[in-house]
Amino acid sequence: MKWIFRLLTAAALLTVAYMSLRPSLAVGGVPNMDKVLHFGAYGFLAGLARLGWLRIWGGWIFLGLAVFGIAIEIAQHTMALGRTGSIADTVANLGGAACALLIFHFLWTRYQR
Template sequence: MPIYWAFLTYMLLRPGLENKEYVFMFPNFDKLVHFSIFLALGFFFRLRFPRFSFLYFSLILISYALLTEILQDIMKLGRSLEVWDAVADILGLSLSYYIYNRYNKN
């Protein structure tokens, strides 16, 4: 979990690069990436801390999602705050919480 968290933080805050176009890319592809990585983060977080309530889960991970978006804008490294990125992050976290609780009835 700490390695994933560190890797995710690096990827979200590293300097922005020229966006190359790839065959599989489509408009707003980055929103799908945000959704996917926060889906994984939320699921790993639930595996590691299964007794955390929805409130703690939400406070910690949504704060992290919003903080990384704000830092992208403040750091001026070629990235910027995008509300739809934060929405994708929160949707990924919400789905991970739902899936974990739906299939883990302990």
């Protein structure tokens, strides 16, 4: 079963990378909605990764997603795609991953007794 979550994690990472690095589309909308999307996407990634790698410490998953998210933001900042790297986006990424891992930790430890 864990291989399914590992495969889904890889697919989700590729999807996030593609969506983050494709040329920007100028659209209007709710202010700061992108931060909510960043938070949710990285929370989803963290949840999938946690289910795929149950035996490793959650801090390693967080660290891996932090490196991934920071690399994406640096790439956005340096590439001419109409996108800009953002510390606020990085904070939203890290917050989503941390929240998902904390929720998983508390639920997992609570129901494993």
